[in-house]
Amino acid sequence: MNKFLLSAFIIFAFLTQTGKTQDVTLEDIFLSRKYSAKSFSGYVHLKNGDRYAKVDKELNITAFSYETGERENIIFTGSEFKKEFGDSTYYDDYMISSDESKILFYMNTELIYRTSSEYNCYVYDLSTKRFSPVYEGKIELAVFSPDAQKISFIKENNLYIKFLDKDEIIQITYDGKINEVINGKADWVYEEEFGLRTGYEWSPDSKKLAFLRFDESNVKEYYLQVWGKLYPELIKYKYPKAGENNSVVSVFSYNLENGKTIPVDIGKDEDIYIPRIKWTKEANSLSVIRLNRLQNKLEVLIAEGETGTSKVILTETNERYIDENYDLHFIKGNDFLILSDKSGFRHIYRYDIKGNFVGQITNGGFEIVSILSYDDERVYYTSNEPSPLRKAIYSSTLDGKSKKIISPENGTCNASFSKNNKYFFQYYTNANTPYEISLCNNDGKIIRLIENNSQLKETMTDNKFVKRTFFTFKTTNGTELNGSVMKPDNIKSGEKLPVIMYVYGGPGSQLVADVFSPMDYVWAQYLVKKGYIFAIVDGRGTGGRGQEFEKMNYMKLGQNETEDQIEAAKYLGSLPYVDKNRIGIFGWSYGGYMVSLCMTLGADYFKTGVGVAPVTDWRYYDNIYTERYMRRPVDNPDGYKTGSPIQYAEKLKGKLLLIHGTEDDNVHIQNTFDFITALTKAGKQIDLMIYPNKNHSIYGGNTRYMLFSKVTEYFLKNL
Numbered sequence: 001m002n003k004f005l006l007s008a009f010i011i012f013a014f015l016t017q018t019g020k021t022q023d024v025t026l027e028d029i030f031l032s033r034k035y036s037a038k039s040f041s042g043y044v045h046l047k048n049g050d051r052y053a054k055v056d057k058e059l060n061i062t063a064f065s066y067e068t069g070e071r072e073n074i075i076f077t078g079s080e081f082k083k084e085f086g087d088s089t090y091y092d093d094y095m096i097s098s099d100e101s102k103i104l105f106y107m108n109t110e111l112i113y114r115t116s117s118e119y120n121c122y123v124y125d126l127s128t129k130r131f132s133p134v135y136e137g138k139i140e141l142a143v144f145s146p147d148a149q150k151i152s153f154i155k156e157n158n159l160y161i162k163f164l165d166k167d168e169i170i171q172i173t174y175d176g177k178i179n180e181v182i183n184g185k186a187d188w189v190y191e192e193e194f195g196l197r198t199g200y201e202w203s204p205d206s207k208k209l210a211f212l213r214f215d216e217s218n219v220k221e222y223y224l225q226v227w228g229k230l231y232p233e234l235i236k237y238k239y240p241k242a243g244e245n246n247s248v249v250s251v252f253s254y255n256l257e258n259g260k261t262i263p264v265d266i267g268k269d270e271d272i273y274i275p276r277i278k279w280t281k282e283a284n285s286l287s288v289i290r291l292n293r294l295q296n297k298l299e300v301l302i303a304e305g306e307t308g309t310s311k312v313i314l315t316e317t318n319e320r321y322i323d324e325n326y327d328l329h330f331i332k333g334n335d336f337l338i339l340s341d342k343s344g345f346r347h348i349y350r351y352d353i354k355g356n357f358v359g360q361i362t363n364g365g366f367e368i369v370s371i372l373s374y375d376d377e378r379v380y381y382t383s384n385e386p387s388p389l390r391k392a393i394y395s396s397t398l399d400g401k402s403k404k405i406i407s408p409e410n411g412t413c414n415a416s417f418s419k420n421n422k423y424f425f426q427y428y429t430n431a432n433t434p435y436e437i438s439l440c441n442n443d444g445k446i447i448r449l450i451e452n453n454s455q456l457k458e459t460m461t462d463n464k465f466v467k468r469t470f471f472t473f474k475t476t477n478g479t480e481l482n483g484s485v486m487k488p489d490n491i492k493s494g495e496k497l498p499v500i501m502y503v504y505g506g507p508g509s510q511l512v513a514d515v516f517s518p519m520d521y522v523w524a525q526y527l528v529k530k531g532y533i534f535a536i537v538d539g540r541g542t543g544g545r546g547q548e549f550e551k552m553n554y555m556k557l558g559q560n561e562t563e564d565q566i567e568a569a570k571y572l573g574s575l576p577y578v579d580k581n582r583i584g585i586f587g588w589s590y591g592g593y594m595v596s597l598c599m600t601l602g603a604d605y606f607k608t609g610v611g612v613a614p615v616t617d618w619r620y621y622d623n624i625y626t627e628r629y630m631r632r633p634v635d636n637p638d639g640y641k642t643g644s645p646i647q648y649a650e651k652l653k654g655k656l657l658l659i660h661g662t663e664d665d666n667v668h669i670q671n672t673f674d675f676i677t678a679l680t681k682a683g684k685q686i687d688l689m690i691y692p693n694k695n696h697s698i699y700g701g702n703t704r705y706m707l708f709s710k711v712t713e714y715f716l717k718n719l
Helices: 004-010 026-030 078-085 190-191 453-461 518-529 559-574 590-601 623-630 637-642 643-653 668-682 703-718
Strands: 042-047 051-055 061-066 071-076 093-097 102-111 117-125 132-134 142-143 150-155 158-163 168-171 181-183 200-202 208-215 221-226 231-239 248-255 261-264 272-279 285-290 297-304 310-317 336-340 347-351 357-360 370-372 380-383 392-397 403-405 414-417 425-432 433-441 444-450 470-476 479-486 497-502 533-538 578-588 607-613 655-661 687-691
Touching: 026 518, 026 703, 042 093, 071 078, 071 703, 102 142, 117 142, 142 310, 150 248, 158 208, 200 272, 208 272, 231 248, 248 272, 248 285, 336 370, 347 370, 380 414, 392 414, 403 470, 444 453, 479 518, 479 559, 497 518, 497 590, 518 533, 518 703, 533 559, 559 578, 559 590, 578 590, 578 703, 590 607, 590 655, 607 703, 643 668, 655 668, 655 703, 687 703
Parallel strands: 497 533, 497 578, 578 607, 607 655, 655 687
Antiparallel strands: 042 051, 051 061, 061 071, 093 102, 102 117, 117 132, 142 150, 150 158, 158 168, 181 208, 200 208, 208 248, 221 231, 248 261, 272 285, 285 297, 297 310, 336 347, 347 357, 370 380, 380 392, 392 403, 414 425, 425 433, 433 444, 470 479, 479 533
């Protein structure tokens, strides 16, 4: 339940169209995509730092100057691709080698899980103008080596290397087997919760390849049914639930010069996690992040690539859990930067390769969101220093003594930097403004506006979209919570309107932010025009406000969050223009979990609820996520019981619609079914919508339109 993947549930896809003034319709939102926004993607920063490459709709890849914006040369023509593969064929993605002599093309991509995929892969030599398959059939995680002379990839859970000069492929591992052993890529739970897909790393000199090996033979299997044939098919995969066995992970180093593979010493304890491996700036030195099962102790190991011997150089512990900050960023002198919340707020720290503390680069009552880029002089990062609701881009010297903001303070900014950090593409947005994309220099000066979504802004104005505004209120226990609201502009005196609250609420997540979001905005506009108020409140445990606020739900998921949504309903119900008897709630995933709790424990305050893909018993969810916040069921039986809406089924009073996809590999439909069993036993009737063969995101074709039509109709009828 990765909080950074939350947008996967709610993004509506983007390509702008113009239109005349008219009412907002669900068809326009989900089918014609009238209210979508233009973006800027498909580019690659080129090695000299003065140019970038961009693909166009004709599949041409062209080099442009950052400074002038002028086209410098066509690197690759789409006509060459179509000549080789046919006019109706296209590529899904591409990668340019470090020396810019070759291009990898990824075609016919098929998803494995929500983020992993396999594809046909071809390498194109720009000098000979020839295509050649990297391997016959579909492969995974294919990339160039740093020296551009080799391509590494995964096939059927084994790791391979292709030598381009000899057109020769060697197999590095041989024991890979589906649902037993994985080499060089992550297992399901690492992919979902650690954001790890590629489980191998090239050394800087391209002479070694470090990789992870997952032995998942003792991990229990979960079965998904695939409908559509006379007899449904079964998909079985390894899914470690809370308290259950994990994969046993090991680390190896393969030497290309002598063909030997050696184990890297990561200790004798097998019940651990290795969320990251990364070579340092020294070709023979590998860093390994080791995390204990309870995720409250993180260690940085440095290993010798030749011998596999290792040493712990840095240890960090936390009385609750270590936040998801596992990346090391190696700078000059082989020092490294790492994010840590040990001060109470997430900041950037610098250590040398022996683990000695060099300095704290950032400090204060704000959070560093991410490190964007760095070089021998400065580090570039995003921070919510202006406000917990906002995110700006900063530049700081590596000693932390000279810091400057290089983006607008209001709103939310992100960036992608050129190879030499001289330029960056800035993505700016705020609560009522779609993305504005600019090219800036590293002082933050805008060189050129690339896209400002003027057509969409005009459409929004023509359709008289209301503004999203922010508010705060205090709960009865004195906690100040942030919220946002969208409501009709001209509410008549004495008029009382219904409210639909949208909730997520998971640890470290944040919905109340000064950012343009399709869910919060376009669908909400439709509801507002129907006479509803659309509100969001981030309760205790959400992000952006420091670690004490974020981690206060440790060992008791669902308790504080539910109390805060009930408090929010009470507050909204006290407003003179709100009908306190007509408050509804909608959420997806963790938000669906919150809906289930609010409709039971908060039955006196919520009339109608719609929960999509809800967790209803934390014993059913994966162990990395669940145990981070709840420990194991054996350690915290009361917390697991108290946090389950199944325990409160008899308290349901209002109208409840549950929605789930049968092929949800993340939050299993078992959660919904067991909740329904408890509701049935308690004599409670609910409504249910099942989407066959759909995963956690429930999309494809007109599915998302049908889903939101159902949700909207349910609120219009029952609230």
